[in-house]
Amino acid sequence: MSNTYMTVQVVTPDGIKYDHHAAFISVKTTDGDMGILPNHVNIMAPLAVHEMKIRRIDDDNHVDWVAVNGGLIEVKDNFVTIVADSAERERDIDVSRAERARIRAERELEEAQTTKDIDEVRRAQVALRRALNRINVGSHQ
Incomplete structure (x- = not known):
């Protein structure tokens, strides 16, 4: 079929x-x-x-x-x-909120790399990827 x-x-x-x-x-x-x-x-x-x-x-x-x-x-x-x-x-993405999440994730990533906490580095990298993805999708509007 x-x-x-x-x-x-x-x-x-x-x-x-x-x-x-x-x-x-x-x-x-x-x-x-x-x-x-x-x-x-x-x-x-x-x-x-x-x-x-x-x-x-x-x-x-x-x-x-x-x-x-x-x-x-x-x-x-x-x-x-x-x-x-x-x-x-x-249409449901708040780009400015996603932008704030990106900034927060970048700051957390920087701190985690300084302290060399590998779990925190991974967590911050995932948060950053998600924020960037939301920004990209929200920008299609």
């Missing part, structure tokens, strides 16, 4: 953050970038912190962006499910 679109859902512990039909999506797995079209083979893969691009079916120029903070993707029978700790649509 061939289909011309997929249903895409992004789910977090706070509930469904995104639920629409799409003609194409682009995600970043821990192994690299992946483009998914309708009738894609069924897969599961871990995701990196990234900007997810979703081309909607109503118009080729209608693209949604979602900041995804890791998680998993499952593609099964034209139903794409992203499960992540957190995810935000571009």
